[in-house]
Amino acid sequence: MTSGSLIAKEQAPIQPRKDPPKRGLSRKHREWIAAALFLTPDLIGLFIFLGIPMLMSLLLGFFSADGFGNFTFVGFGNYVQMFSDAQFMNSLRTTLLYIVAFVPGLFITSLLLALLVKQKIPFVGVLRSMFFVPNVISLVVVGFVWKFILIDKIGLLNQILQSAGISGISWLGDPNLALWSVIAITIWFSMGYYMIIFLAGLQEISPEFYEASMLDGANAWQTFWKVTWPLLRPTSFFVLLVSLVSAVAGSQGFDLIYVMTRGGPANATELGIFYIYEQAFQFNNYGYAAAMASFVVAILLVATIIMFAVTKGGSFESD
Amino acid sequence: MSLTDRAVETRSSHGSASRSGFTRLHPKKWLLFFVTALLAVLTVFPLLWMLSSSFKGLNDVNSLSLIPAAPTLANFVYVFTEVPFLTYMFNSFFVATVVTVGALFFHSMAAYALSWLRFPGRNVIFLAIFSTFLVSLPVILVPLFILAKFLGLLNNFGGLIIPALFNAFGIFLLRQFYLGIPKELGEAATLDGCNYWQTYWHLILPLSRPVLSALAVFFFLANWNSFLWPLTITNDQNLWMVQIGIANFQNQYAGSWNYIMAASVVAAIPTLMLFFFFQRQLVTSIKASGFK
Numbered sequence: 001m002t003s004g005s006l007i008a009k010e011q012a013p014i015q016p017r018k019d020p021p022k023r024g025l026s027r028k029h030r031e032w033i034a035a036a037l038f039l040t041p042d043l044i045g046l047f048i049f050l051g052i053p054m055l056m057s058l059l060l061g062f063f064s065a066d067g068f069g070n071f072t073f074v075g076f077g078n079y080v081q082m083f084s085d086a087q088f089m090n091s092l093r094t095t096l097l098y099i100v101a102f103v104p105g106l107f108i109t110s111l112l113l114a115l116l117v118k119q120k121i122p123f124v125g126v127l128r129s130m131f132f133v134p135n136v137i138s139l140v141v142v143g144f145v146w147k148f149i150l151i152d153k154i155g156l157l158n159q160i161l162q163s164a165g166i167s168g169i170s171w172l173g174d175p176n177l178a179l180w181s182v183i184a185i186t187i188w189f190s191m192g193y194y195m196i197i198f199l200a201g202l203q204e205i206s207p208e209f210y211e212a213s214m215l216d217g218a219n220a221w222q223t224f225w226k227v228t229w230p231l232l233r234p235t236s237f238f239v240l241l242v243s244l245v246s247a248v249a250g251s252q253g254f255d256l257i258y259v260m261t262r263g264g265p266a267n268a269t270e271l272g273i274f275y276i277y278e279q280a281f282q283f284n285n286y287g288y289a290a291a292m293a294s295f296v297v298a299i300l301l302v303a304t305i306i307m308f309a310v311t312k313g314g315s316f317e318s319d
Numbered sequence: 320m321s322l323t324d325r326a327v328e329t330r331s332s333h334g335s336a337s338r339s340g341f342t343r344l345h346p347k348k349w350l351l352f353f354v355t356a357l358l359a360v361l362t363v364f365p366l367l368w369m370l371s372s373s374f375k376g377l378n379d380v381n382s383l384s385l386i387p388a389a390p391t392l393a394n395f396v397y398v399f400t401e402v403p404f405l406t407y408m409f410n411s412f413f414v415a416t417v418v419t420v421g422a423l424f425f426h427s428m429a430a431y432a433l434s435w436l437r438f439p440g441r442n443v444i445f446l447a448i449f450s451t452f453l454v455s456l457p458v459i460l461v462p463l464f465i466l467a468k469f470l471g472l473l474n475n476f477g478g479l480i481i482p483a484l485f486n487a488f489g490i491f492l493l494r495q496f497y498l499g500i501p502k503e504l505g506e507a508a509t510l511d512g513c514n515y516w517q518t519y520w521h522l523i524l525p526l527s528r529p530v531l532s533a534l535a536v537f538f539f540l541a542n543w544n545s546f547l548w549p550l551t552i553t554n555d556q557n558l559w560m561v562q563i564g565i566a567n568f569q570n571q572y573a574g575s576w577n578y579i580m581a582a583s584v585v586a587a588i589p590t591l592m593l594f595f596f597f598q599r600q601l602v603t604s605i606k607a608s609g610f611k
Contacts, residue, residue: 031436034515038432039444041425045485049463050451056462065465113358121352122344129598130359133366136594136601138544140562141583144569145369148576154381156368188362193605200606249455255546259566273457280461281551289461297458304453 061291066284078291088292090267091275094179095296098271099247099303101183106243107236110191114198115224128199132192139189139252143259146185147172172261175268182260182269186252194239201235202228241307248300249273272296366587373581380577394581398568404585406557407564412589414476414549414560415542418483419535425484426534427527430493431519435505445494451487456547464551474555483542489534492607496530497523533604536597540590561586 025033061079064072082088117128134142149156150171158169171181205228213223246252250273257263263270263278273296280289344352372380374390382388398404432438433445456463463482472478500523508518524531546562553559559567565582572578594601 031515032438035432035436035438035441038428038436038515038519042429042448042485042490043444045425045481046448046451046487048466049482049485050454050459053459053462053466054454056466057459060462060465116351116355116358119348119351119355121348121355123352123356127355127359129594130363132598132602133363133591133594136540136590137366137587138546138562138590140544140546140566141369141587144565144579144583145365148372148580149365149368156383159381159383188365192362196602196605245453245455249457251455251457254457258546258550259569277457277460280464286461286465293458293461300453300458 057290057294057297060287061294063287065286065290071287074287078288079295081288082292082295087267087270088272088275091270091272094268094270095248095250095272097179098183098253099244101180102186102247103240103243105183106187106190106194107239109187110194110239111198111236113191113195114202117195118199118202128195131195134189135192137189139255140259142185142189143256146181147260150181173265175266178261178265178268182253182256185256185260189252189256190243190246194243197239198232198235201232205231237307241304244303244307245300248296248303369580369583369587372577373584375577377575377577380580394577395585397578398582398585402564402568402582403556404561404564404582407559407561408585408589410479410558411543411561414479414483415539417480418542419538421480422484422486422489422538423531423534426489427493427524427531428519429490430497431523433490434494434497435502435518435523436515448487448490452491460547460551467552473552474558476558478552479549479558479560483545483548489538492534492604493527493530495607496527500526529600529603530607532597533600533607536593536600537604540593540601543590 062073062075064074064077113131117124117131121127137145150158152158152170152173153167155171157171158167161167161169170177172178209227209231210223213227218226250257250271253271254273254277257269257271257274261269263274272292276289276292276296279285279292367385371385371387373394374392375382375387376389376391376393379388429448433441433448467473467478467482472481504522504526505518508522513521544562545560546566549560549563550566553563565579565586568582569579
């Protein structure tokens with residue numbers, strides 16, 4: 001996977017055959033028709049199940065829609081309503097807090113793990129598998145296992161803390177703690193996946209750079225900042241982008257929160273995406289939910305653009 | 320049990336030297352090993368705890384010992400007899416398998432056209448597909464639900480399967496792979512009189528077995544574990560997939576952690592088995608997703 005561009009390089013044309021074209025269709029046109037047929041199933045599917053919903057979510061925001069197929073045009077009503085909806089504003093704050101803690105936390109954890117398991121140490125293959133294994137478990141199961149470990153008083157963690165003289169911590173019941181617990185669990189779940197991506201990035205750095213740096217007498221710390229860090233930039237950018245998108249969209253957060261806290265206690269873990277789900281599927285406010293969802297998409301776009309800008313155009317080349 | 324090809328290289332290139340010199344390993348490396356091993360054990364501990372608790376009785380389930388005092392299979396028996404867990408597992412297995420096979424078929428066809436065939440607008444189409452990477456299910460959930468309802472996809476297997484078939488990730492990965500197949504092979508096939516379909520079927524598909532198996536593991540896991548979409552479009556209990564089944568099980572048996580842990584183990588075992596047998600394929604697809 002060294003090809004640098006997303007755009008396919010023009011391929012050398014296949015030698016045209018000398019025999020006369022069949023049934024008046026030139027070879028070029030037959031190739032076009034073949035391409036169209038090969039692409040049809042996926043293009044139709046992507047258009048219907050991703051394209052149309054994207055367009056719909058923009059339009060739907062201008063309607064008041066209940067669950068029975070009644071649509072009433074309300075103009076910007078939904079958008080006005082959401083900025084005066086304290087619970088939605090609170091859920092945006094929670095989402096922001098979640099992103100600000102999750103993205104860097106995950107980045108540092110998985111990079112450190114990758115640096116550890118890149119070393120030539122005994123059983124390194126087994127150790128890598130152990131770090132990765134939480135990622136293959138479903139988030140529903142992950143939610144249960146941690147809920148069980150974190151229960152008040154009788155949970156494993158609180159029993160251990162009790163023997164150290166610390167008691168009365170309510171990991172999921174204390175509004176000041178619950179979100180942090182959920183974030184930590186999400187990092188535990190995701191870190192193995194990003195560790196593999198970092199490891200692949202680290203292994204692509206040519207050993208010659210390290211040898212040169214060693215000859216220059218650089219210590220491990222200097223080598224990391226002068227060699228590894230700049231050369232790892234494309235991977236770092238990818239990790240930041242993907243984890244940011246998954247944090248805003250609540251790809252992991254939703255399942256965990258549904259299973260563990262249902263947005264509580266006192267809405268402390270109510271991510272934007274979870275509030276939108278409740279508005280749609282518990283209160284049947286589909287139009288309002290769609291308006292809020294398109295606002296989340298707008299945030300996502302802005303965040304992505306900022307990230308491209310901060311990482312110097314997201315250039316995949318390291319200078 | 321190594322996670323990456325490189326690990327194998329490392330081990331074989333050092334081979335017997337490092338093995339016989341195990342004790343002569345640099346003290347720093349030993350320290351590094353112990354720190355890493357400790358972290359790894361802490362990482363898997365919650366899963367070991369789940370496994371251990373699933374064999375404990377109700378009175379025992381909050382005890383601190385990792386080895387159950389009186390191991391019992393009663394929790395598993397209870398889960399399978401009180402709840403239609405086999406139905407849930409069958410549904411999950413069926414949906415995940417059909418989605419995996421269908422998605423690989425469609426995506427490899429699209430990827431073949433996008434990498435080997437030349438036609439106007441090819442790059443525009445590819446970029447349009449690529450840009451859907453940013454769209455994730457939670458964000459389009461509401462309109463997708465309304466659309467699915469309109470198309471009659473509520474409460475049936477079609478609704479569980481069809482929308483799950485389409486994503487850019489598979490197309491992207493397969494296209495990258497196909498760009499790496501030497502074009503001379505295609506020319507040879509053309510000279511042998513193969514048309515485009517025959518080239519795809521007899522040349523491209525057999526050559527892409529490694530990347531297809533990598534994606535297959537990835538897709539199967541993702542669909543077995545999926546929760547939000549099945550939760551949204553099925554309320555008929557006969558159609559529940561296993562994740563919905565256990566989520567509901569928790570509502571019913573809140574507090575009976577021995578049962579909940581047994582149900583969790585049952586839901587997790589297929590994914591763990593896939594991981595142990597196909598971890599190389601899984602890692603290949605993850606590595607490839609870090610696009611360069």
